[in-house]
Amino acid sequence: MDKKILVALLFLALPSLALADSQWVLEKSTLTYLVSHPLHQSEGVSHAARGKGVCHAGQCDFLIAVPVKSFDSGDSNRDLHMLQVTRGAEFPMVIVRTRIAESERTSATILVDLDIEFAGQTAHYKQVQLQLVTQGNETRISGTIPATLSDFKIEPPSLLTIPVKNDIPVRMEMVWHPM
Amino acid sequence: MEVYSRIVVLSLCLLMAPLPLLAQASNNSPAVAPQNQTTASPSQNKPAEQLPNAPSSTTSAPSLTDLGFPPEATQSNAKEQALLDKRTHMLKVHQRMGLITTIPMMAAIFSSAGAAGKGSDPTGRDLHLALGAVAGDLYFITAYYAIRAPKPPGTETRGPIRFHKAMAWIHGPGMILTPILGAMAYDQKNNGEKVHGIASAHVPVAIVTAGAFGAALLSVSVKF
Numbered sequence: 573m574d575k576k577i578l579v580a581l582l583f584l585a586l587p588s589l590a591l592a593d594s595q596w597v598l599e600k601s602t603l604t605y606l607v608s609h610p611l612h613q614s615e616g617v618s619h620a621a622r623g624k625g626v627c628h629a630g631q632c633d634f635l636i637a638v639p640v641k642s643f644d645s646g647d648s649n650r651d652l653h654m655l656q657v658t659r660g661a662e663f664p665m666v667i668v669r670t671r672i673a674e675s676e677r678t679s680a681t682i683l684v685d686l687d688i689e690f691a692g693q694t695a696h697y698k699q700v701q702l703q704l705v706t707q708g709n710e711t712r713i714s715g716t717i718p719a720t721l722s723d724f725k726i727e728p729p730s731l732l733t734i735p736v737k738n739d740i741p742v743r744m745e746m747v748w749h750p751m
Numbered sequence: 752m753e754v755y756s757r758i759v760v761l762s763l764c765l766l767m768a769p770l771p772l773l774a775q776a777s778n779n780s781p782a783v784a785p786q787n788q789t790t791a792s793p794s795q796n797k798p799a800e801q802l803p804n805a806p807s808s809t810t811s812a813p814s815l816t817d818l819g820f821p822p823e824a825t826q827s828n829a830k831e832q833a834l835l836d837k838r839t840h841m842l843k844v845h846q847r848m849g850l851i852t853t854i855p856m857m858a859a860i861f862s863s864a865g866a867a868g869k870g871s872d873p874t875g876r877d878l879h880l881a882l883g884a885v886a887g888d889l890y891f892i893t894a895y896y897a898i899r900a901p902k903p904p905g906t907e908t909r910g911p912i913r914f915h916k917a918m919a920w921i922h923g924p925g926m927i928l929t930p931i932l933g934a935m936a937y938d939q940k941n942n943g944e945k946v947h948g949i950a951s952a953h954v955p956v957a958i959v960t961a962g963a964f965g966a967a968l969l970s971v972s973v974k975f
Binding site: 623624625626635637639646647648649652657663664667669732 | 815825832906
């Protein structure tokens with residue numbers, strides 16, 4: 573009888589073990605925005621993002637933040653202008669929040685809803701496709717956020733009186749590992 | 752035996768408790784339209800001392816303070832924003848004035864044919880002088896807005912703007928020398944003399960100046 577009870581307890585304990593809390597940390601990242609102008613295109617790159625994921629009850633809440641001024645386009649004048657138009661001194665961080673089901677960790681492609689706080693505005697992006705590659709203890713996540721200037725009420729900067737395009741896609745390359 | 756039954760019932764209750772939570776969480780996926788709805792206020796986060804690798808004391812969603820950014824990196828700086836706004840305004844005026852300056856500058860170059868040589872006359876010289884004077888005035892207004900534009904402390908100059916600034920060391924002195932040499936050449940011509948001495952450098956100095964000005968303009972407009 574004792575053995576039966578122990579086996580029963582063991583089986584009943586399994587769901588609880590599966591739902592055990594876990595945490596993730598962003599180890600490396602490359603975020604790249606693309607700005608297009610009829611005369612040329614430019615990219616700004618940042619490796620300064622930090623992130624954390626907390627999993628609880630089968631759901632993982634992720635937070636990624638990056639300082640606006642950490643983006644480097646290779647031209648200090650352009651970077652300062654970008655900082656001004658995005659009100660980067662007043663709102664110094666880009667903050668991304670998302671929730672992913674823990675079971676999706678093993679999927680090669682996932683669709684996530686993102687909340688992005690930038691330039692004093694919060695934009696919601698539904699069903700953004702991300703690619704996941706898990707190697708050993710680390711998970712590589714990549715994807716592109718279809719951001720636009722108007723999503724964040726940013727006036728398009730102009731060069732020679734011609735404004736840049738509204739689309740500013742942001743490419744993400746991230747490496748996460750459990751804590 | 753009765754004790755065992757109670758233990759089993761109690762265990763069942765405790766172990767089944769997380770399941771409704773899981774069901775609830777799976778129904779909580781965000782379903783908001785892809786449009787910006789909210790306006791954030793400038794972040795005034797508490798000083799973050801935690802490192803990103805430090806385990807969180809709670810299981811709630813992570814916050815910005817969990818990421819370990821230095822406080823100055825996450826705090827709003829209205830003074831710096833005002834400085835950036837002023838800088839952008841001044842550089843926009845600089846850019847616009849620079850483009851406007853190219854018009855009388857080009858006109859002065861084309862009118863130079865009527866100001867010198869065999870077919871030249873006083874009217875052609877006066878027109879060239881007037882266009883050169885307008886170009887010079889606009890040029891120095893353009894330069895003022897670039898020189899006086901504030902720059903955040905500690906900013907390192909990188910990229911094509913370095914070439915743009917380097918060109919100013921050529922076209923700046925050029926825009927001072929060209930009208931001086933032009934005035935000398937103008938006097939010599941009006942006195943019926945052939946342009947001679949240092950005044951004969953007016954044309955080559957003007958060409959180098961206009962070339963450096965054009966290169967400076969292109970360096971920030973077109974990606975090479």
